[in-house]
């Protein structure tokens with residue numbers, strides 16, 4: 647189990663590795679384009695090389711987070727086309743940059759309801775993204791959401807339906823956000839609640855497809871459908887809740903990626919990472935061995 651974090655890529659994507667290692671992160675998530683804009687990422691060959699060298703020196707896996715504008719649940723052809731193009735570009739560069747995959751939100755059905763026809767449409771578009779580069783090993787990683795508005799994928803069954811409609815494509819995976827699951831009513835903070843939730847996850851999605859956790863505490867009580875991240879131990883899940891869920895076997899080999907506000911309001915920090923590492927240690931779960939940080943400077 648790795649403890650990682652979303653880290654700013656401002657000033658150069660390759661910088662995420664030294665920023666991650668500086669706060670003790672053992673895995674990293676980043677954007678490669680402005681998350682509120684459609685402008686497609688376009689790193690140069692040289693930037694891609696530097697990123698790969700830095701990643702090798704850091705010895706940690708990397709994940710992209712897709713742009714927030716993506717929506718596969720609507721009917722607006724222009725928006726659907728842009729969503730496909732954005733995910734294709736992210737997947738293309740994930741493959742070239744040695745990034746595990748792109749984590750993204752499926753979007754909102756905007757009140758139309760989530761039915762079989764919608765599942766087929768979403769699967770057709772994601773299938774198009776996958777088919778564009780059949781040999782690209784990078785994953786499309788669906789994230790569960792808080793069930794706010796008409797968002798698709800709050801329930802594990804909705805993610806499972808999309809994966810089944812894709813014929814169980816081997817390059818499709820899932821990221822479980824603990825804050826979103828809790829908002830959706832999955833009580834990840836108690837042993838019984840977590841066991842029940844993860845049974846449902848296994849039945850609908852399968853533990854084999856769980857490739858990342860967004861480790862976030864929450865400012866909101868259980869089942870409130872509100873997406874409000876909180877620092878680890880400061881919210882309704884709490885330290886005891888994280889201890890409970892981290893003890894579940896489904897998470898044993900899965901990287902945890904923080905998307906918390908941070909104790910100084912600047913995003914995931916060393917203190918949040920230390921808290922999760924302390925729980926990991928208490929549970930006797932092995933930590934990865936990482937190369938010395940000094941290698942990063944040499945590999946610029």
Ligand SMILES: [Zn+2]
Nearest residue numbers: 789823860905
């Ligand atoms: Zn998340």
Ligand SMILES: [Zn+2]
Nearest residue numbers: 825826873875
């Ligand atoms: Zn969230």
